[in-house]
Amino acid sequence: MSEKDSQSVDGRNRSTSTTGVGRRTFLQSIGAGGAAGALAGCSSMLGGDGGADGDSGADGDSGDSGATLEWAAIYNEDETREAMADALYEAGLSEDIELNIVALPDANEGIQARYDQWITSGESKPDLLTVDNGWTLPFIVREQLVNLDELLDDSTVSTVKDDYFQSSVNTAQDPDTGDLYGVPLYPEPPTIQYRKDLAMEAGYDPDGENWATEPMTWQEFSQVAADIHEQSDVEYAYITQGSASENMSCCEFPEYFHSFGGAYFGGMDNLFGPVGDRPITVDEEPVIDSLRMARAMLHGSDAPETLDGYEKVMPQETLSWDVVQTQQLFESGDGAFTRQWMFGIPPAVEAFGAENVGIMPMPYAVEEGEGEYDGIGGSSPALGGWHVAMNPNSENEDAIIEFFEAMMQESFLLEQFSVEGVMPPNREIFYSDATADVEPTGRYVDAIGASLENAVPRPVTAVWQQESQRISQRARAAHQVDNDPAEEMDELVGLLEEIENS
Structure with a gap:
């Protein structure tokens, strides 16, 4: 799900017949x-x-x-x-x-x-x-x-x-x-949208390095974002969502752990059930490591329960930001990179010019197929x-x-x-030429397609709404510096078991 229920990009003024046979209201x-x-x-x-x-x-x-x-x-x-x-x-x-x-x-x-x-x-x-x-x-x-x-x-x-x-x-x-x-x-997949002009000014070659279709590792991404941030005058290196909302459970959190080879309920075959008869795997090491990575990018690698080699690129305010706030921040020129749904592309292009806006797939930690479960690993954007x-x-x-x-x-x-x-x-x-010709988003078809081909649906069942609330709360808590991510996930296992078996 994208959190955006609808977004008019370029409403056309057309004549409407509101009376007469066979037309619409x-x-x-x-x-x-x-x-x-x-x-x-x-x-x-x-x-x-x-x-x-x-x-x-x-x-x-x-x-x-x-x-x-x-x-x-x-x-x-x-x-x-x-x-x-x-x-x-x-x-x-x-x-x-x-x-x-x-x-x-x-x-x-x-x-x-x-x-x-x-x-x-x-x-x-x-x-x-x-x-x-x-x-x-x-x-x-x-x-x-x-x-x-x-x-x-x-x-x-x-x-x-x-x-x-x-x-x-x-x-x-x-x-x-x-x-x-x-x-x-x-x-609709989310992508990493970024200031291509700032990247080039910092000495990077996004086109030559195939940023549009070849995802970076999370470690490389954090280092590149930190470097561009240091060489520019923007306030934030990476703007993303971290509030305890549906976006955390459906999207942000699983985008991290899927890319590490982790899963909510084991492999992809268990995404849609059977409820009460599938393993709960949020306490396994890939999930914990993904949280340690997120904590490193949020608090720095010197903070407890973090992974080495990751740069601090997210501000503390991340844990309260939603998709609307992050869109506004990026459009205002406050960030070098942002995780955002497709509705953020046209206003970014309007703000900075198409030549200065780039799109890339979500980063990853382990290659696709290298995780413990089939179909897990690699760039793993949520599916909206x-x-x-x-x-x-x-x-x-x-x-x-x-x-x-x-x-x-x-x-x-x-x-x-x-x-x-x-x-x-x-x-x-x-993938047609006709789609590629539609401005401003058509120029990014290859980048969006690279994300969409690897998009992972949320594990929706009849009990997902209950589970989603518990997941968002515990995942957000696991990001906070004073909490232990392993303990938060242990608690989440118990909460999910209770829901699955009720």
């Missing part, structure tokens, strides 16, 4: 009254009945115009929702289908609760739900989403399973059957991104099939990239 947000309340509010906002024939289109069909589809999406700007609706029609969605795009609330946890409420209460709207790859699985396990293997034709399903980034697809599948329950809308799934109570099956077919078209995915700055989930489209 735009909703500001989903209020406390639920989907029906939000839709009713939209009709009054637009004036009149909000539909061609005096029908608001809030339920079922809309007069003679065909089905009315409602999509709970992550586009929070009016211009963005308008552009995405236009792109879907241009990609083949029938003009006879009226599409209402509903903006989701910003809080990720609130979205999950709202979906659960709608589905369990039998609400047929919204028809389509945008689901975070990090919590799609619990909805699949609870049978709250439609099996797309049974809904879509074999060719469409095969395209997703064979041509999309596999790490993303895995989070939309039933772990037991492999059946598909969501179509990836976009995948979102899927689109079908509400099982929807009555618009045929229209939804059309929607998915349009959503998977190259023209829609490229328009979404152009407007939102999020990458196409289809690998062929991702």
